[in-house]
Amino acid sequence: MRRLLLGIVVLILVVPGCVTHKPAPAARPPVVRDARPAYPPPAPPPPRQAEPAPQYSGATWYPAGRAISPRWTTVVIHHSATPTGSARAFDRFHRGKGWDELGYHFVIGNGTGSPDGAIEVGPRWHKQKHGAHCKTPSNYYNEHGVGICLVGDFTKSRPTPRQLASLQQLVRFLCSSCRISPDRVTTHGSVKHGTLCPGKNFPIRAVRSAVAGPATAAAYR
Numbered sequence: 001m002r003r004l005l006l007g008i009v010v011l012i013l014v015v016p017g018c019v020t021h022k023p024a025p026a027a028r029p030p031v032v033r034d035a036r037p038a039y040p041p042p043a044p045p046p047p048r049q050a051e052p053a054p055q056y057s058g059a060t061w062y063p064a065g066r067a068i069s070p071r072w073t074t075v076v077i078h079h080s081a082t083p084t085g086s087a088r089a090f091d092r093f094h095r096g097k098g099w100d101e102l103g104y105h106f107v108i109g110n111g112t113g114s115p116d117g118a119i120e121v122g123p124r125w126h127k128q129k130h131g132a133h134c135k136t137p138s139n140y141y142n143e144h145g146v147g148i149c150l151v152g153d154f155t156k157s158r159p160t161p162r163q164l165a166s167l168q169q170l171v172r173f174l175c176s177s178c179r180i181s182p183d184r185v186t187t188h189g190s191v192k193h194g195t196l197c198p199g200k201n202f203p204i205r206a207v208r209s210a211v212a213g214p215a216t217a218a219a220y221r
Contacts, residue, residue, distance in 0.1 A: 060119075061119070061121065061125075061173055063126050063128050065126075066126075066128060068177050068178060069128040071128070071130075071143065072144060072145070072146050072174070072178040072180065073144045073145075073178075073180060073184065074141065074144060074145045074180060074184045074186060075145065075146045075148065075174055075180060075184065075185045075186070076131075076133060076141050076145040076146070076147050076148070076186055076187065076188055076191065077149075077150070077185070077186070077187050077188070077204070078104065078133060078134075078147065078148065078187070078188045078197050078198050079149065079154045079159075079197055079198035079199050079202065080150070080151045080153070081153050081155070081197065082151070082152075082153060083112070083152065083153060084112035084113055084151065085107075085109075085112065085151040086109060086113025086120065086151070087104075087114070087120035087122055090102055090104065090107060090149065094132070099132055100132075101122075101123050101124065102122045102124065103124075103131060103132035103133045104122055104124070104131065104133050104147040104148065104149040105121075105122050105125040105131060105133075105146050105147050105148065106119060106120065106125065106146070106148045106170060107119075107120040107122065107149050107150075107151065108120070108149070108150045108163050108166050108167055108170070109163075110150070110151040110152050110159075110160055110163055111160070112151065113151065116162045117160065117162030117163055117165060117166040118166070125146075130142050130143050131143075131146070132147075133145075133147035133149070133188070134188055135192070141191055141192075146174055146178070148167065148170065150163050150167065150198065150202075151163075153199065154198050154199025154200070155200060156199075156201075157201060158202075159201075159202065159203075164203070164206075167207060168207060168210045168211060171185055171211045172211050172213075175211055182211045182212040185204075185207065185208050186204075187202065187204050190204075
């Protein structure tokens with residue numbers, strides 16, 4: 001009996017010790033993959049700076065050191081018939097033909113030799129001197145016409161928007177300062193037959209219409 005009890009006790013003590021409980025495996029941390037590319041992406045290009053619009057300053061359109069002459073009764077618009085140009089380039093060309101200086105009173109650039117829409121004032125305007133831009137039998141349009149040349153060939157293309165905006169501002173100033181009616185704003189080809197200047201693509205009616213709007217010389221000072 002004693003042996004039986006001893007065996008039971010031994011069995012009770014030994015059996016639990018034979019059962020091993022394996023610990024639950026520890027949870028592995030999630031794998032975090034680097035979402036960044038192997039090489040940094042190229043930096044975006046800097047924003048393109050818009051070309052500044054021309055400044056319409058009537059103060060620079062007044063003749064230097066003198067009043068505007070009463071001689072001016074009309075405005076004659078030309079194109080250069082060249083894709084590029086500037087007042088300086090045309091001055092050299094005109095002098096090469098034997099003229100004393102630039103034949104126009106104003107030149108409006110197209111972004112080649114001068115900024116797009118830039119209004120260049122020629123020496124004839126500062127001197128209030130007759131033009132050399134529209135020869136006719138009576139020479140009326142040289143003696144009494146303000147000559148404006150836009151750079152470009154408008155038989156093939158149109159003036160740039162900035163050229164037209166500058167032209168409208170300048171012609172408004174001239175019409176107001178010289179008391180010129182908008183219907184006296186004309187083109188080279190309209191008064192001198194045999195030339196296409198300033199080309200079939202030049203919108204003379206739109207210019208006259210824009211110039212007829214309200215404006216005064218004081219607005220450009």
